Amino acid sequence: MKRVTILGSAGSIGRQTLDVISRMRDEFSVYGLATLNEVEVLVRQIEDFRPDVVAIGDKSISNELREALRENTPEILSGDEGVIELASRENADIVVNAIVGAAALKPSLAAIRPGTRLCSANKESLVIAGHLIMPRVAEVGAELIPIDSEHSALLQASLAGRYDEIKRLILTASGGPFHGKNIDFETVTVNDALKHPNWAMGAKITVDSATMMNKGLEVIEAHWLFDIPSDRIDVLVHPESIIHSIVEFVDGSQIAQAGLPDMRLPIQYALTYPDRLPGAVPSLNLAEVGQLNFSEPDYRRFPCLLIAYDALDAGGSAPCAMNAANEAAVRLFLEGQISFAEIPRLLNRALTKHAVIPKPTIDDILAINKEVFEETVRSVE
Template sequence: MKNIALLGSTGSIGTQTLDVVSHLEDFFKIRSLAAGKNIALLSEQAEKFSPEKISVADEEDAKILRKKFLDIKIFSGEEGLCKLASDDDVDIVVNAVVGAAGLMPSLCAIKNGKRLCTANKESLVMAGELLTSLARKTGAEIFPIDSEHSALWQAMLSGEKSEIKRLILTASGGPFFQKNVDLKKITPQDALKHPNWSMGKKITIDSATMMNKTLEIIEAHWLFNIPPEKIDVLIHPQSIVHSIVEFVDGSQIAQMSIPDMRLPIQYALTYPRRYSSSVGTLELWRNAKLEFFKPDTEKFPALKLAYRVLKLGGTAPAILNAANEVAVSAFLEEKIAFNHIFNIVESAIEDVKPEPADSIEKILTANEVAKKYAVEKIMSVEQG
């Protein structure tokens, strides 16, 4: 029986992780739960899974929960996340926290040699070199639980790393790939209508701008130690082929399944074993076609930013991530237009000077500087 600390339990990945744990209840126990502000759902989860510890974003919410759950230790804030991630009785930390807030608990989990199953790609985007280097020292495992990197991971097991020619990340293209739309007129409601996946708001907007794939290129680079020039992207609207690994002999190994996040979540939890899952079976005969297209970087220029910031190095990826988080939030609040998201991120990369990413302090400073820059840029857009 493995004990799990689930961070971000009330979000899309968090609730699906609990589905997986319920299906595999003989193998896993929820030791702790962490959430943001949805304490109503968190309370329901606590009643069902009986964790020993809980953490929430705000101390005021923690006070409410302490009155309700007398036998559970309640924490709050970043400190609470790190307490759960570094708990000696926890074997697996699932990081489903959204955005840069997931960085410190990732660091705490890795420092303490945990298996980190992460949907928080921002941690690796911001501090990939630092986190992977630390994991090698502590013996921690970093396993992806997003569909594309899980697919790459599974396909890479077909050969030696030296035999890999390139990684091919697939992308659905989001809701606007096959539509002629005026990007200036896209509303948050339009952008949140993903054709294939059920995800949180932030990642759904990232999918619509293709910024999600930008983050995934950076994540793949650090997860698998593959040079950026060997990482490509293909648009695959059906989201059946989740990614492909091409080997030097010309063979391409793809991982396929119906689009269901519970599958990569379960694989990361149970690796190296596989168990029966509650995910439906892919019947290829029901899928009339599997299509693939080269990405249009004129329509979706965000893709080019991945290679640009990796070339710049240092804190440049953290600057990109911070500016994007602020811009996406502003778009969801209808403060800026859809096309302004890319413009703000690109401006931040051009104007905020990257520093060496050799400490967590420098990375966090870059995050704050880039956020402040993006906020000021948004204010100028609003006033203009």
């Protein structure tokens, strides 16, 4: 039996990971759980899964957690350092990082240990520090298995050939709630942007999907995971979200991974890789789906995707600056302080002002992330 730590257990991916584990209790047990401040959710998870250790990111409510636990109290860690310590504990065979945003970087690095598998649902860590993470994974002999449905699909499809036989990677994108619709983006509301047609996700990633920045982040993530340059990574809009991604090989063959749009499928694959086990997700019935559609992205209406390609090509600290500006812009939009159309404008502004550092250290990355985030927020005050 493998022991699993879940960082971000109260979020969408964290809850779905626990759902997968609940159906596979002969294969997995929960060693640790971490959340920022969702005490009530964490208490229920502790009662259901009996972890040995939990971490609450917000130190100010750690006592609230202790008071809420009447019996069978696990070890409780608190603060950012508590989350990082939990990630570094060697007791877990698998660490699932489902923390949203750049805050996941230090826990990701802490989880990379000899013989440990990091199942990452956090694309931002690779976006801002792929040049640090991937060499470390190779150096210590750890595993990094992606949970993103697209990168899970690329991993599965890539196994059909050798690395040197891969011609290009094709990431599919639903297009978000505004694909094919004649909508004035200046008038888009938060509720409009949060109505994803296919996937149940958290607010930040759902807005990223609406701007197509999510796909831009995934392009950068794919670059680091598979060591493929940007000119060999394409995006294809596929509204049904049935084909999750495609690998094209040098002989012209394209291998696609298909399945229902349910995050439990890539979560389970990341946990059981390279094995496959019966799971909770129903089988795909293509006859019922009936029709699959594909089209090129509209870079004019969704400039965030092109901004991400530009940041990847600029290299160094540019993706970090872009990501920080995007995190700030999405928060501002969700708080009603800027329009939906303002998001790419803030990203362009941040990248124009940013002086790229070719090989940023972890300290550089954290400083840039903080500086660009705060400057983006100040720019609209």
